[in-house]
Amino acid sequence: MREKLVLIDGHSILNRAFYGVPELTNSEGLHTNAVYGFLNILFKILAEEQPQYLAVAFDLKAPTFRHKMYDAYKGTRKPQPPQLHEQVPVMKEVLTAMGVPLLMKEGYEADDLLGTVAKRMEKEGLDVSVVSGDRDLLQLATEHIMIRIPKTKRTGTEIEDYHAKEVLEKYQVTPPQIIELKAMMGDASDNIPGLPGVGEKTATKLVVAYGTIENACAHVEEIKPTKAKNAFLEHYDLAVLSKKLATIDTDSPIDFVLEDARLTDLYTPEAFALFKKLEFKNLLGRFQCDAPDQKIEQYFYAVEDFGEAEDVFAQAAGAALVSFSVISHKGEVKGISLGWEKEKIYYIPAQGFVTDQYLCEKMTEVLEKADAAVTMNVKEQLSYLHVEKKNLFDAAIAMYLLNPLKDTYAYEDIAKECLDLLVPSVQELLGKEDFGSEDEKAVKNAACYGTYTCLEGKAKLEEKLKENGMWDLFKEIEMPLVYTLYDMEKAGIKADGEALKQYGEQLSGRIKELETTIYDLAGETFNINSPKQLGVILFEKLQLPYGKKTKTGYSTAADVLEKLAPEAPIVSHILEYRQLAKLKSTYADGLAGYIAADGRIHSKFHQTITATGRISSTEPNLQNIPIRMELGRMIRKVFIPEDGFVFVDADYSQIELRVLAHISGDERLIEAYREAQDIHRITASQVFHVPFDEVTPLQRRNAKAVNFGIVYGISSFGLSQDLSISRKEAAEYIEKYFETYPGIKQFLDQSVADAKEKGYVTTLFGRRRPVPELSSSNFMQRSFGERVAMNSPIQGTAADIIKIAMIRVNERLKAEHFRSRLILQVHDELLVEAVKEELDTVKQILAEEMHGAANLKVCLEIDMHTGENWYEAK
Incomplete structure (x- = not known):
């Protein structure tokens, strides 16, 4: 064979x-x-x-x-x-x-x-x-x-x-004759010119008839059609060149x-390392080998008796830098890993000879004495440690600042990017069981890998932060914010369970009314939540326009329905039905499960999720409470202060536009803000060249859409959709806007140019947002990248400012021993649960710290309201 x-x-x-x-x-x-x-x-x-x-x-x-x-x-x-x-x-x-x-x-x-x-x-x-x-x-x-x-x-x-x-x-030709075929017909993809006007069909006939270009040329007078004959007579040199180019x-x-x-095992340790670096997770299963042996696990020790545990904590307390991690699973402390030298990384399990309380108390003592400490995800560990001394270095946050586009930040990333090591992840060591695994050795190794990589990687992370101009951002904003977010999570916000139930019943009533109306208009009952059935009703039975048929049926996406709404009343009812059904499932029903034993919802806040630096909220997401429709806003009524307290809500007014005025340096926009008048009316007056007092509501609405749209790099198409005007009109609005505020146009263009050159944009506080989309071969991706380059410096700076304000408000309330507390942040809005006797001082603190969070060329203004529930305060 x-x-x-x-x-x-x-x-x-x-x-x-x-x-x-x-x-x-x-x-x-x-x-x-x-x-x-x-x-x-x-x-x-x-x-x-x-x-x-x-x-x-x-x-x-x-x-x-x-x-x-x-x-x-x-x-x-x-x-x-x-x-x-x-x-x-x-x-x-x-x-x-x-x-x-x-x-x-x-x-x-x-x-x-x-x-x-x-x-x-x-x-x-x-x-x-x-x-x-x-x-x-x-x-x-x-x-x-x-x-x-x-x-x-x-x-x-x-x-x-x-x-x-x-x-x-x-x-229809032999393999060697492929050369002759290419010589006559050419191949643009391979830069072979061929004979002008001779296509594959004609070239094939000529090769079948004459065999070679030389023989065809010898019989040139016989060649048909005339176009091919003339090509040979006038461009035979191209055929000769093409034959040389095509001949292998x-x-x-x-x-x-x-x-x-000879093929041997392709799946080598070296290849495994490269596949991991390239993040080809789907291909790693082909490997039977493990990652290259880094001989790190020889430095991992499991503490086995109380005396040894005491000794380890005593040694750690005297270290200049200690790396640690409280290992927990579903709120239960499983153990602690710590180390101060890379050859000595310890894991102390919370079993047998020590309790979880002992471990947390001893670790807290170590951290209070240590000059510096490093770990990952500090906020998640504060509830176990109660550390007041803010000398902690969060390696995950450092990783996030250096690359905010990733989904997760784990110790194996530090190992790979800072130490040039490949180490197994928690998932690789423990699988789906995570730290709930009963494999004691694997738990020890997973815990110790985290401690080892943080200990060894801290210096590199710090160096990279300084090189990239983000050390102050990390030290002065992101790390102090950890403690503020922890305080907010711990405090939570009180939710009235009975009011939430009534709200759900109110929604159910309106949803049933809408169902009846929709069925009457459709002439039959059907599953409104089924896109397939809904598509048949709208586009086949009712014969409505704009039907887009896909493999699974007609599209009933929101944009399609919104376009249809003026055509038939049923569509508006369907849109409202969808909104209310989502309100009921997400909030009326969904929030009830998050009310803790203390009657409060303790949402989790994250600072390593968004690429722009904005804080996000989960479990539940309280930053996504609806505000556009009244029935949606009503959900805020279920959030109430404790007895003797009142809500104070302070919201930055047009912070992103004010940031844009500052960083663009546009004198007209700066002056408009300094006049302290209606910015949208001023813009309308200047863009449409009408006196300020004669601006119509429509002109103001259009100017407002342009003002906010510019911040997000809106296109003429996007603006035309928002304002229901032609693309040409929208383009004219944008052109007039840039004529009015030329500094903004210059800033936006420069932001894109800088991003193309450097690969990133920065905020006023040095936060970097990489823009890899600008180098994409895909036009849509590049266009998205341009919008990111325009918007990120503005949105990122606004995010930094609100973080500074949060930190300062929280620290002042604590330093001055108020019982009032910061409990929620929603984009540009802060919510404080204030003791009624402290209300005036709390309002003063909010005003001072929010106004003073940044020194811009225009004033930072806030809207402040109080109320007996969040709805009233907002």
Whole structure:
């Protein structure tokens, strides 16, 4: 039985994968879609072929004779997109790590190397499969050389296979005649010019009739049609050039030793490390090996008796830097890991010889004495430690600032990005059980890896923060904010369970009314929540316009229904029904489960979720309470202060527009704010050139939409949708706006230009937001990137300001020993639960700290209200 060699055209398959796989990047911003796609094609080929040998050919940068011939004819070749270009060396590195030999030779293209090796190995008795997207290689096909051409389709990668007989069947010419065919018809994708006006159909007839371009030229007077005949007469030199360009050199001086290409285990530790770095999680399951042995676990010790625990805590208390973590599962302390030297990382389980209370008290003592301490997710551990001394370094927050685009920040990321180590994650060690696992050794190792990586990575993280100008942001804003958010979570907000129940009943009543109305208008009952049934009612039975049919039925998305609303009353009722049904499920029903034994809802606040720096809220999300419809706003009535307290709500007025005025430096916008008049009326007056007192409500509404839209990089299309006007009118509004405020246009353009040059934008306080979308090959992605570049400095600065205000308000209330407390933050709004006797002072503190959070060229203004519930206060 003949052995088999698979040869892969590296650049061709990488190029095909790049355009066939959606854009991917790893956490370091490296594009990876071409490499990922290449590997999937490679694994598919190997599974099908089961070869004994494998090699991949690449072009080198040095120009080949074919490059030179082409350049002489038509200048230079089109360069690769940078997102593809950066993946070529990565692909070579991955293949080398997998033990796959690379065929490269200066002065020769990959085609020549593939052709030479294929023909040579065929003579030595092997079957050869050549994998490429380049149909020039069909000229190599024989009974024992198969050309495999992958084609990416929606259903996945399909591969066309060609031996000599399949080439003849498909193209009506022999494999060597593929050269003649390309010489006549050309190939734009491979920079082969061919004869002008001669297509594939005509070229095929000529090759079948005459065999070669030389013979065709000798019989030029016989050639039909006349267009092809004239092409030969006038451009025969192009056919000759094209033939040279299309001809593969099968005798190039490449050193190829077959045994070097023998397939062994591709899934090496080195390849595993690269796959993890590239974040190819779906491919890691192919590996039987573990990550390269870093010999770290030899430094992990499980404490086994009380005396040893006492000794460990005593030594840690005298350390300059201690790394630690309280290990918990579902609110129960399982143990503590700590270390102060990388060779001594300890895990003390909360079982047998010590209690969880002992561990937390001893760890608190250590932290109070230590000069500095590092861990991850400080806020989650404060309830166990009660640390007053704010000397903690949160490595997860540091990681977030350095790369705010990631979904999670774990110790293995610190190991990889700061220590150049690959360590197993908590999930890899413990699986779905997390720290609830009964595998004591795995729990110890998972805990100690976190402590080890934090201890070793802190200096690097600090260095990177300083290099990127974010050390002050980390130290003065993000770390103090941890304690403020912890205080807010601990305090929670009181919810009236009975009022919540009544609110739900009110919603149910209105939902039933809407159901009856919708069924009457439809003429039948149906499942309103079923998009399929709803689509049939609207677009088939009622024959409404704008029906977009998909594979699963008609689209009934919100944008479709909103466009339909003026056409039929039923649609408005359906939209209201959807809103109320969501209100009921999310809030009326959903919030009840979050009311704790103390009658309060303790939402969780996160500072490492959004790329712009805004705080987010979960379990439940109290930042998403509806405000647009009255019945939605009514939910705020169920949030009430304790007896003897009152709510004080302070909301920044137009903070993002004020930030825009400051950072753009636009004198007209700054002056408009300094006049302390209605900013939207002033804008309307200036944009529409009408006296201030004569601005109509419509003009003010349009100016308001432009004011806020500009902050978010709105397009003429977006504005036209918002205002229900033509795109041309919207474009004119935006143009007039920029004429009125030229400094804003200059700032926005400069933000995009800076982001393209640097790869990121910054806020006034140094927060960076990477904008990788700007380098995307996808137009929609690049457009999104431009909007991000315009908006992030504004929204991010506003987020920083509200954080500063939160920290200052919270710290003053505590420092002055008030019982009043900050309990909620919703975007630009702070809610304080104030003791009635302290109300005047609390309002003064809010005003002073919110006004003074930043020194801008325009004043920071706030709207402040009080109330017996959140609805009244807002």
